[in-house]
Amino acid sequence: MGQIISVNVSTTTGTTKQQVDTIEVRPDHGIEGDAHARNWHRQISLLAQESVDKMIAAGNPDLVPGSFAENITTKGIALAELPIGTRLISGKVELEITQIGKKCHAKCAIHQQSGDCIMPKEGVFAKVLTPGELHPGDLIEVVRPT
Helix, strand or coil: CEEEEEEEECCCCCCCCEEECCEEEECCCEECCCCCCCCCCCCEEEEEHHHHHHHHHCCCCCCCCCCCCCCEEEECCCHHHCCCCCEEEECCEEEEEEEECCCCCCCCHHHHHHCCCCHHHHCEEEEEEECEEECCCCEEEEECCC
């Protein structure tokens, strides 16, 4: 069982995201009000706080949840080790992992700020299966594909 540390949104792509108190997610869309919301396989991005902590330890003390443009910052789940098809359940919300890592576009704002970007290696992407709200502190159950 893992936990949501932060939920984050932005109105433009390629920038850091701002922490908010709650996000509303819906199928075939993603997060209400987020720049990446649309009907595609990368509706929501997730990154483990443990990954952010590695970057902080490497000399980037100002990094916070959302610094790598992730929508959901988690704790206690090795996200990059989950296979595609894994379900993440938090309350009524159900997400499905659709992609591990990504190709980083040419030195995005995140890379310029921190000198590196861990989303291409350790971030994961998901689509929304069941709608609802997510908040910092919510627990996440991992259901691996059979």
